[in-house]
Amino acid sequence: xxxxxLASGATKKTAKPRASKKRASRLKGxxxxxxIAELARxxxxxxxxxxxxxxxxxxxxxxxxxxxxxxxxxxxxDNEQSRSFFNxxxxxxxxQTLLVASKCNDLIDIGKTASIRxxxxxxxxxxxxxxxxxxxxxxxxxxIIEDLEVxxxxxxxxxxVFASNRGNLAGPITLVDDGNTLDCAAMGSAGxxxxxxxxxxxxxxxxxxxxxxxxxxxxxxxxxxxxxxxxQEHNCIVSHGGGQPARGMRRLLRRMHxxxxxPVFVLLDNDPWGYYIYSxxxxxxxxxxxESRRMAVPEAKFIGVSSxxxxxxxxxxxxxxxxxxxxxxxxKQIANYPWFKNxxxxxxxxxxxxxxxxxxxxxxxxxxxxxxxxEEYVPMALKNKxxxxx
Amino acid sequence: xxxxxLASGATKKTAKPRASKKRASRLKGxxxxxxIAELARxxxxxxxxxxxxxxxxxxxxxxxxxxxxxxxxxxxxDNEQSRSFFNxxxxxxxxQTLLVASKCNDLIDIGKTASIRxxxxxxxxxxxxxxxxxxxxxxxxxxIIEDLEVxxxxxxxxxxVFASNRGNLAGPITLVDDGNTLDCAAMGSAGxxxxxxxxxxxxxxxxxxxxxxxxxxxxxxxxxxxxxxxxQEHNCIVSHGGGQPARGMRRLLRRMHxxxxxPVFVLLDNDPWGYYIYSxxxxxxxxxxxESRRMAVPEAKFIGVSSxxxxxxxxxxxxxxxxxxxxxxxxKQIANYPWFKNxxxxxxxxxxxxxxxxxxxxxxxxxxxxxxxxEEYVPMALKNKxxxxx
Numbered sequence: 192x193x194x195x196x197l198a199s200g201a202t203k204k205t206a207k208p209r210a211s212k213k214r215a216s217r218l219k220g221x222x223x224x225x226x227i228a229e230l231a232r233x234x235x236x237x238x239x240x241x242x243x244x245x246x247x248x249x250x251x252x253x254x255x256x257x258x259x260x261x262x263x264x265x266x267x268x269d270n271e272q273s274r275s276f277f278n279x280x281x282x283x284x285x286x287q288t289l290l291v292a293s294k295c296n297d298l299i300d301i302g303k304t305a306s307i308r309x310x311x312x313x314x315x316x317x318x319x320x321x322x323x324x325x326x327x328x329x330x331x332x333x334x335i336i337e338d339l340e341v342x343x344x345x346x347x348x349x350x351x352v353f354a355s356n357r358g359n360l361a362g363p364i365t366l367v368d369d370g371n372t373l374d375c376a377a378m379g380s381a382g383x384x385x386x387x388x389x390x391x392x393x394x395x396x397x398x399x400x401x402x403x404x405x406x407x408x409x410x411x412x413x414x415x416x417x418x419x420x421x422x423q424e425h426n427c428i429v430s431h432g433g434g435q436p437a438r439g440m441r442r443l444l445r446r447m448h449x450x451x452x453x454p455v456f457v458l459l460d461n462d463p464w465g466y467y468i469y470s471x472x473x474x475x476x477x478x479x480x481x482e483s484r485r486m487a488v489p490e491a492k493f494i495g496v497s498s499x500x501x502x503x504x505x506x507x508x509x510x511x512x513x514x515x516x517x518x519x520x521x522x523k524q525i526a527n528y529p530w531f532k533n534x535x536x537x538x539x540x541x542x543x544x545x546x547x548x549x550x551x552x553x554x555x556x557x558x559x560x561x562x563x564x565x566e567e568y569v570p571m572a573l574k575n576k577x578x579x580x581x
Numbered sequence: 582x583x584x585x586x587l588a589s590g591a592t593k594k595t596a597k598p599r600a601s602k603k604r605a606s607r608l609k610g611x612x613x614x615x616x617i618a619e620l621a622r623x624x625x626x627x628x629x630x631x632x633x634x635x636x637x638x639x640x641x642x643x644x645x646x647x648x649x650x651x652x653x654x655x656x657x658x659d660n661e662q663s664r665s666f667f668n669x670x671x672x673x674x675x676x677q678t679l680l681v682a683s684k685c686n687d688l689i690d691i692g693k694t695a696s697i698r699x700x701x702x703x704x705x706x707x708x709x710x711x712x713x714x715x716x717x718x719x720x721x722x723x724x725i726i727e728d729l730e731v732x733x734x735x736x737x738x739x740x741x742v743f744a745s746n747r748g749n750l751a752g753p754i755t756l757v758d759d760g761n762t763l764d765c766a767a768m769g770s771a772g773x774x775x776x777x778x779x780x781x782x783x784x785x786x787x788x789x790x791x792x793x794x795x796x797x798x799x800x801x802x803x804x805x806x807x808x809x810x811x812x813q814e815h816n817c818i819v820s821h822g823g824g825q826p827a828r829g830m831r832r833l834l835r836r837m838h839x840x841x842x843x844p845v846f847v848l849l850d851n852d853p854w855g856y857y858i859y860s861x862x863x864x865x866x867x868x869x870x871x872e873s874r875r876m877a878v879p880e881a882k883f884i885g886v887s888s889x890x891x892x893x894x895x896x897x898x899x900x901x902x903x904x905x906x907x908x909x910x911x912x913k914q915i916a917n918y919p920w921f922k923n924x925x926x927x928x929x930x931x932x933x934x935x936x937x938x939x940x941x942x943x944x945x946x947x948x949x950x951x952x953x954x955x956e957e958y959v960p961m962a963l964k965n966k967x968x969x970x971x
Contacts, residue, residue: 303808303951306801312948315899324899355800355823356749356771368769379758380783381746384771387804393770410745411696414777418693433745509705509714558702561693 223350226343227296234289245275246288249341249481256480258529263473263489265480267341284335288342290314290325291335298351304388306353307333341481346390348442353387358440359410360385361417362428363400364447369393375428382417385430387439389446396451401428403454404447405569406491408434408468412458412553412564419565425573428453435468441486444472448488455488456573461496462512462550463521466531466541469493474530493580494572496551498543504568510555514548536580613740616733617686624679635665636678639731639871646870648919653863653879655870657731674725678732680704680715681725688741694778696743697723731871736780738832743777748830749800750775751807752818753790754837759783765818772807775820777829779836786841791818793844794837795959796881798824798858802848802943802954809955815963818843825858831876834862838878845878846963851886852902852940853911856921856931859883864920883970884962886941888933894958900945904938926970 221229230246237244249255250270259266274285294313298305305313311332317324326332340347347354359382364375368386375383386393405427407413413431416422422429428447432440447453457472459465473491475483500506514522525531526541544550556564572578611619620636627634639645640660649656664675684703688695695703701722707714716722730737737744749772754765758776765773776783795817797803803821806812812819818837822830837843847862849855863881865873890896904912915921916931934940946954962968 298951301951304804305947305951306804306944308801308942308944309805309947309951312899312945313951315948317898353801353804356804359746359774368771371767371769373769377761378768379761379763379773379776380778381758381774381776383769384749384774386769386771388770411698411743414694414696414743414746415699508707509702552698554696554698555702557695557699558705561688561691561695561699561703 223343223345224296224299226345227292227299227350230292230343231289243275243277244285245273246285246342247271248274248288248338251337251341251481253477256477258474262484263530264483264487265475265477266483267481284338287314287325287331287335288338291332292339292343295339295350295352304351304353306355307336310336310352337479346442346482346485348388348390348438351388354438356385356387356439357433357437358385358431358443359383359413360428360430360443362404362422363426364396364428364451365398367395367397372397376422380414380417382413385440385443387437389439389443391446394443394446396447399447399451399453400426401451401453402426403456404428404430404444405573406436406444406455406457406472407431408459408465408553415554415557415561416565416569419562421565421569425570432468435464435471438482438486441472444491445486445488448490455491456494456579457491458495458553458569458572459493460550460552461498461500461544462552463518463525465496466522466525470525470528470530494578495568496553496556497578497580498540498547500568501547501549501551504556504559506551506555507558510551510558511549512551514545514550518550519545534581540580613733613735614686614689616735617682617689617740620682620733621679633665633667634675635663636675636732637661638664638678638728641727641731641871643867646867648864652874653920654873654877655865655867656873657871674728677704677715677721677725678728681722682729682733685729685740685742694741694743696745697726700726700742727869736832736872736875738778738780738828741778744828746775746777746829747823747827748775748821748833749773749803750818750820750833752794752812753816754786754818754841755788757785757787762787766812770804770807772803775830775833777827779829779833781836784833784836786837789837789841789843790816791841791843792816793846794818794820794834795963796826796834796845796847796862797821798849798855798943805944805947805951806955806959809952811955811959815960822858825854825861828872828876831862834881835876835878838880845881846884846969847881848885848943848959848962849883850940850942851888851890851934852942853908853915853934855886856912856915860915860918860920884968885958886943886946887968887970888930888937890958891937891939891941894946894949896941896945897948900941900948901939902941904935904940908940909935924971930970 234244248271249267250272255268255270257266257268274281276282276285291314294310308329311326311329314332315324315326336347336352360375361378361382362375366373373383410431410433413429416429444455448455457469459468472488475487522541522545526538531537556568624634638661639657640662645658645660647656647658664671666672666675681704684700698719701716701719704722705714705716726737726742750765751772752765756763763773800821800823803819806819834845838845847859849858862878865877912931912935916928921927946958
């Protein structure tokens with residue numbers, strides 16, 4: 192639904208993003224623990240001045256999100272909301288925010304991490320002398336974690352909170368993960384498992400001979416590339432995110448792109464979902480726009496599967512999957528996103544899919560033969576810059 | 582629905598299993614390629630004798646499944662159905678079966694593997710001179726793969742067909758996967774990624790100091806154990822399957838149990854789904870009973886979370902999640918499975934959950950404190966044999 196709102200709002204003039212300059216300057220140079228401490232100190236100071244203790248939380252709604260044409264990622268604006276203790280409607284969430292902040296502070300202190308579910312269980316208790324619980328449901332604590340992320344301008348991972356891990360990679364890169372030196376060219380048939388937290392204190396890059404990254408959508412496609420030793424032949428890293436990549440995978444792509452200067456190429460299904468995954472990798476996700484600054488890879492290129500490939504690659508009818516009404520609606524929404532709207536090649540691509548009346552999966556390419564994808568289609572797509580969508 | 586049928590059928594006398602003795606003796610000592618060749622030769626021979634070519638497919642319905650009380654896993658009986666070429670209702674599936682067999686044969690020849698989706702695309706084509714497609718949908722080719730598995734009595738993995746990979750492990754075991762030697766005590770923060778195919782030609786065990794395996798349900802729980810170095814402290818392997826474990830994880834558990842003589846302990850949520858996951862690991866899955874012989878771990882022990890833990894561990898109310906009508910229905914079905922029906926401790930366990938009126942997650946245990954699960958609850962559960970459910 193959030194996506195829909197932005198899509199329709201996209202016809203309006205894009206607000207000039209002034210992303211979080213105030214916050215950025217206030218918190219600059221401080222580590223996450225200091226940032227949490229500062230939040231706590233400001234609350235204490237207000238109480239000591241006999242003011243209503245309050246915390247400022249940047250607004251995480253679409254009204255406070257803009258696409259920055261220069262940096263090419265989604266950004267949050269400067270709107271903040273106050274959450275105060277002596278406000279009947281805000282008191283509970285005020286206390287919840289401080290409670291979660293305190294639990295994250297504990298985690299940092301003991302050098303451990305917790306899942307969002309574990310944060311919920313750690314923070315949930317019945318308030319003494321009442322029947323009131325601090326949290327009734329995880330759906331209450333999850334947004335509080337996100338509030339805290341933006342309030343102290345730290346990624347969830349820096350707050351020592353992890354999500355499920357998903358995604359694997361293989362290729363000529365040696366990294367240190369949790370103190371273990373791992374050669375990702377020799378990690379077995381499922382490759383290196385990308386963890387949920389990939390910040391520099393956990394993962395360091397040691398040696399990298401790869402020249403680029405090929406990111407594919409699904410693990411079954413990844414296995415095709417891994418089994419055919421594509422990464423060896425083409426001197427690259429091949430990764431997958433098991434569908435829409437989780438934060439760990441996205442953050443790692445960004446770090447490899449930024450720190451190792453590796454171009455990122457993306458190979459996804461020719462359907463609206465594939466377009467959206469590309470959009471998330473490149474510009475950031477709409478739901479968590481504030482993380483884009485540290486997760487998006489604005490230079491990522493889409494190398495396929497394109498709607499024009501059916502004719503260009505002389506595919507047979509067996510690869511066609513009919514578009515349904517929802518696909519068409521979704522494709523039109525995506526075409527209207529500000530970051531697709533002014534790009535003629537993308538408009539042509541999406542229009543072509545709608546006029547084709549069908550979508551195609553990456554795996555359909557092997558309908559020609561098992562190695563067509565890895566030995567012909569992708570090598571050709573990588574060479575032919577004209578085919579890339581940016 | 583399949584589950585429901587068995588549950589209601591469970592009140593009848595369990596048929597004496599005579600699992601696949603005919604097939605077993607016919608195929609004994611032959612590798613998968615020879616088995617496919619024999620299938621093909623028998624079809625050719627029938628054609629040459631001017632008979633209606635037919636193949637025999639063991640029946641994969643519940644009517645042909647029994648629980649073997651001695652081996653303690655689900656088994657297929659001897660019922661077979663004939664699938665012949667000159668039968669209007671069977672001709673298409675007859676041809677589809679041979680087509681898929683031929684594709685698997687090709688995969689074995691070139692030493693590559695394919696996903697079930699890739700098998701679908703490899704096998705799908707329009708029959709010359711007609712508008713008829715060999716397959717209209719993957720829902721047609723998936724059961725054909727399963728038919729072929731039972732017809733030639735080979736696991737899907739031996740037919741070079743893979744599923745999605747899911748699951749990780751860590752601990753003092755060194756294995757060779759795809760030629761890479763991997764020390765699973767030093768595989769980084771997400772551990773060793775268990776692939777979909779873990780047969781002996783892919784994975785060999787090299788060195789193992791672990792004394793047992795602790796298998797947990799979810800990756801977030803696994804991370805708690807991994808971060809707390811539980812496997813180091815207790816000299817064991819800690820694995821998870823990301824929910825109901827995929828075939829690769831189950832097969833690996835079985836191989837480690839059988840070849841390395843490692844006892845398997847299972848830690849799951851205290852809910853009907855947890856009971857069912859235990860049942861699948863221990864006895865095999867109902868939908869794919871024929872694979873149980875090579876995937877089930879009948880000696881696996883359930884160490885928690887038990888319905889009695891709420892009182893025994895003095896948990897607070899914050900861990901309770903109310904049972905809904907569906908939970909109660911499902912719990913009663915499971916209590917009626919033949920392999921739970923005659924076990925008093927399991928009957929007590931399931932009844933207690935229903936009378937509690939709530940379920941509990943493994944992660945809820947950390948409601949006491951972050952390390953309660955790994956430092957108190959599980960060590961105590963492992964020591965106290967009386968608490969194990971078998």
